[in-house]
Amino acid sequence: MTYATLSGVGIHTGQPCTATLTALPPGSGIVFETAQGTIPARAENVVETLRCTVLGSGGARLSTVEHLLSACAGRGITDLKITVDGPELPILDGSAAGWAEVLPQSPLVLRELTEPVIVTGRGGAFIACYPAEHLTVTCAIAFEHALVGTQVARFAPPAPTSEGDYAREIAPARTFGFIEEVQKLLDAGLAKGGSLDNAVIVYPDRYEPALRFDNELARHKLLDLLGDLYLTGFLPKADIIAMKPSHRLNCQLASLLSRTDLE
Numbered sequence: 001m002t003y004a005t006l007s008g009v010g011i012h013t014g015q016p017c018t019a020t021l022t023a024l025p026p027g028s029g030i031v032f033e034t035a036q037g038t039i040p041a042r043a044e045n046v047v048e049t050l051r052c053t054v055l056g057s058g059g060a061r062l063s064t065v066e067h068l069l070s071a072c073a074g075r076g077i078t079d080l081k082i083t084v085d086g087p088e089l090p091i092l093d094g095s096a097a098g099w100a101e102v103l104p105q106s107p108l109v110l111r112e113l114t115e116p117v118i119v120t121g122r123g124g125a126f127i128a129c130y131p132a133e134h135l136t137v138t139c140a141i142a143f144e145h146a147l148v149g150t151q152v153a154r155f156a157p158p159a160p161t162s163e164g165d166y167a168r169e170i171a172p173a174r175t176f177g178f179i180e181e182v183q184k185l186l187d188a189g190l191a192k193g194g195s196l197d198n199a200v201i202v203y204p205d206r207y208e209p210a211l212r213f214d215n216e217l218a219r220h221k222l223l224d225l226l227g228d229l230y231l232t233g234f235l236p237k238a239d240i241i242a243m244k245p246s247h248r249l250n251c252q253l254a255s256l257l258s259r260t261d262l263e
């Protein structure tokens with residue numbers, strides 16, 4: 001059964017791309033079908049984490065998988081084939097809302113965690129995962145920027161509490177960039193598909209376009225974290241505290257969780 005076909009541009013390549021989402025039988029996992037071959041959405045297939053999460057297997061390579069995987073995590077989808085015709089998934093509006101909208105809601109896939117798992121990065125960045133009865137994710141970002149400063153977002157499923165409602169509270173949070181960095185990327189021939197239709201640009205004194213949530217930036221980092229963590233195929237029953245997470249750190253954690261003894 002095909003859920004939907006979504007088209008758009010890739011934010012990094014600027015190339016048009018189309019993705020078709022099809023249900024798979026239980027136990028199949030999430031797999032990307034590219035013209036160059038199949039790539040299972042597994043932590044072991046992460047090949048790059050610089051500006052987005054890039055998966056590769058054999059000769060196949062696919063960029064910016066994190067928003068769709070986040071929607072799968074938030075919707076409890078475990079078995080899905082994504083057929084893509086380009087090197088990158090469409091960025092849509094820069095959030096996971098477009099993906100979450102076309103996927104049905106199933107119970108979240110949670111697994112017991114037997115021991116704490118912690119990864120650390122530069123500048124005080126870390127993600128700590130402590131075994132718990134339920135999943136709770138607290139994500140904080142901190143920038144030396146008058147407008148952004150420190151922001152915190154939380155996800156504590158299940159719905160209908162607002163903190164548990166992935167589709168309404170997390171999925172719509174868009175990707176963002178600081179104007180100085182965006183300009184550098186554009187000068188370097190990167191972020192070719194970026195526009196005000198698919199990213200929030202942070203200026204010294206304003207956001208363009210206007211924010212959807214006061215803490216939309218922290219919510220988006222939480223969205224990315226869920227997507228990268230879902231490279232394990234599940235979400236841990238854990239209290240997760242993420243401070244200044246990045247794709248690199250998220251994927252390190254996913255890799256460790258894939259190997260950790262889980263019940």
Ligand SMILES: [Zn+2]
Pocket residue numbers: 066067175220224
């Ligand atoms: Zn993102």
